[in-house]
Amino acid sequence: MISRIVNILSEAEKFVSSQSSGRSAMLAGLKSRPDGKLLRIAFMASLKNSPYGAIDSIMDALLIKKGREKIKEKVINLYLHRQFAANDPLREYTQRKWIYHKKQLKHILNKEFYKITPVTVDIVPSLECVQNCVVCSNVDWRVNIEDKGWFNKRSRERMMTRRNMFRIIDNIRKGGAKAVVFTGGGEPLTNPNTLDGIAYARKSGLEVGLYTNGILLDEGAIDSLIKSSLTFIRISLNAGSPMVHAQIGGYSISKDYYNRVISSLRLLAEKNRGSGNRCTVGIGYIVNPWNVYDIYLLAKTLKKIDADPRSSGGIAYFAVRPSIVHRNYRGGRQFGEHVFKKAHEIINRKVIPLLKNTGIKVIEVKSRFLAVHSREKPFDRCLASPMFSLVGPDGGMYLCVESYYGHKRCRFGDLTKERLDTIFRSRKHRKIVDNIDFRYCPPVCKMYELNKAFDRINKTDRKTIGYIRNWFMSKSPGRPPAHVNFL
Numbered sequence: 001m002i003s004r005i006v007n008i009l010s011e012a013e014k015f016v017s018s019q020s021s022g023r024s025a026m027l028a029g030l031k032s033r034p035d036g037k038l039l040r041i042a043f044m045a046s047l048k049n050s051p052y053g054a055i056d057s058i059m060d061a062l063l064i065k066k067g068r069e070k071i072k073e074k075v076i077n078l079y080l081h082r083q084f085a086a087n088d089p090l091r092e093y094t095q096r097k098w099i100y101h102k103k104q105l106k107h108i109l110n111k112e113f114y115k116i117t118p119v120t121v122d123i124v125p126s127l128e129c130v131q132n133c134v135v136c137s138n139v140d141w142r143v144n145i146e147d148k149g150w151f152n153k154r155s156r157e158r159m160m161t162r163r164n165m166f167r168i169i170d171n172i173r174k175g176g177a178k179a180v181v182f183t184g185g186g187e188p189l190t191n192p193n194t195l196d197g198i199a200y201a202r203k204s205g206l207e208v209g210l211y212t213n214g215i216l217l218d219e220g221a222i223d224s225l226i227k228s229s230l231t232f233i234r235i236s237l238n239a240g241s242p243m244v245h246a247q248i249g250g251y252s253i254s255k256d257y258y259n260r261v262i263s264s265l266r267l268l269a270e271k272n273r274g275s276g277n278r279c280t281v282g283i284g285y286i287v288n289p290w291n292v293y294d295i296y297l298l299a300k301t302l303k304k305i306d307a308d309p310r311s312s313g314g315i316a317y318f319a320v321r322p323s324i325v326h327r328n329y330r331g332g333r334q335f336g337e338h339v340f341k342k343a344h345e346i347i348n349r350k351v352i353p354l355l356k357n358t359g360i361k362v363i364e365v366k367s368r369f370l371a372v373h374s375r376e377k378p379f380d381r382c383l384a385s386p387m388f389s390l391v392g393p394d395g396g397m398y399l400c401v402e403s404y405y406g407h408k409r410c411r412f413g414d415l416t417k418e419r420l421d422t423i424f425r426s427r428k429h430r431k432i433v434d435n436i437d438f439r440y441c442p443p444v445c446k447m448y449e450l451n452k453a454f455d456r457i458n459k460t461d462r463k464t465i466g467y468i469r470n471w472f473m474s475k476s477p478g479r480p481p482a483h484v485n486f487l
């Protein structure tokens with residue numbers, strides 16, 4: 001009976017988090033379902049954000065009179081365990097990592113979202129790039145509307161100086177963050193200080209990850225990265241052939257960047273394997289109409305690398321996500337659903353079987369594929385943004401790269417001068433979070449799942465939140481997932 005009630009609660013929860021426009025149809029459809037009456041009761045109670053109250057209503061409907069408190073406790077325990085602690089198949093992509101950060105968790109469960117300071121900070125060391133991708137997620141600020149182009153700005157604002165990089169890392173560490181990711185902006189390795197910055201961050205005790213397009217990943221860079229013992233390196237490789245790579249990257253095919261990246265990947269896998277796989281090396285693939293058929297071609301290349309005894313096991317995953325079109329391209333109109341359906345079909349029919357017996361895990365980031373065409377956001381505020389932040393080459397802090405980077409009025413601090421925690425407690429930061437206008441946000445972003453969870457918590461009634469808080473205090477959420485410090 002306990003798990004029957006929990007199943008009903010979980011299903012009702014799914015209805016609540018779906019788009020409000022589809023809810024009346026769902027309610028109508030409940031009549032014909034087994035447990036339809038109970039589902040309807042749970043759904044109505046969940047709409048009031050009271051799972052605790054929903055259990056009472058379900059027990060009333062089931063005419064349970066005896067031992068109600070005990071049943072309720074068991075139901076809530078199992079429900080929360082499933083929601084927050086059960087093994088998640090997506091593991092390193094799960095947004096449940098937040099429950100392992102006690103300091104932040106306390107503020108979240110007290111609904112004091114403004115008191116949160118980031119666990120992870122993205123460092124943008126450079127705005128330069130060797131490619132010029134049409135669907136670059138950073139196009140918004142690389143061709144910054146407000147300032148009529150960063151190209152007119154002084155170089156300090158386009159390329160982080162060595163001195164500033166070290167200062168920024170110090171202020172991040174002192175400010176309580178646990179990890180940094182060197183990322184775009186532009187390509188992080190175009191900055192000659194990036195490798196030293198990574199080594200410095202590691203020595204300071206921070207975990208480090210790197211997103212790179214792999215074009216500048218020569219043997220010297222690979223040796224330095226392996227020595228620094230990064231937690232992960234993700235190569236963004238959005239093609240399986242030289243032609244498509246050049247087409248998407250906006251460069252002349254004569255530069256032969258694709259083959260250069262594949263050779264670097266092979267060498268990285270080999271050296272990573274040689275070091276005992278200390279680093280998680282993965283491939284990030286963003287699907288769009290030009291490269292959808294290349295997914296399988298790239299999978300074949302990855303299989304070959306994995307089949308080579310020198311590099312076998314050196315690549316951990318192949319993660320596929322949809323391209324999100326930003327407002328400076330196609331007026332923000334997303335690519336058609338048929339593109340992503342095709343990708344889903346190729347991944348499931350061909351890529352997963354092909355890579356089944358290799359060490360390469362195929363990850364289709366489903367939440368993003370599902371949300372890319374949604375019209376409504378399943379949350380009304382970006383409460384999760386303080387968990388994670390972004391610093392530009394000049395030390396300026398911004399909420400996220402997706403929407404607000406580079407806009408002067410959205411800059412809320414300078415990490416070359418102040419500590420991370422001081423910046424996050426400032427009035428300016430609070431003002432910016434309060435004034436986020438979702439019209440400028442893409443349909444789905446890095447904080448999407450986390451925002452959904454925080455929004456639900458924010459709207460949950462006091463009694464239930466009290467129970468959840470006690471539950472967290474008394475229970476261990478289990479072994480943390482891999483890369484727990486990278487939100």
Ligand code: SF4
Nearest residue numbers: 382400402441445447
């Ligand atoms: S919801 Fe908007 S402001 Fe918040 S992280 Fe996403 S894109 Fe950035």
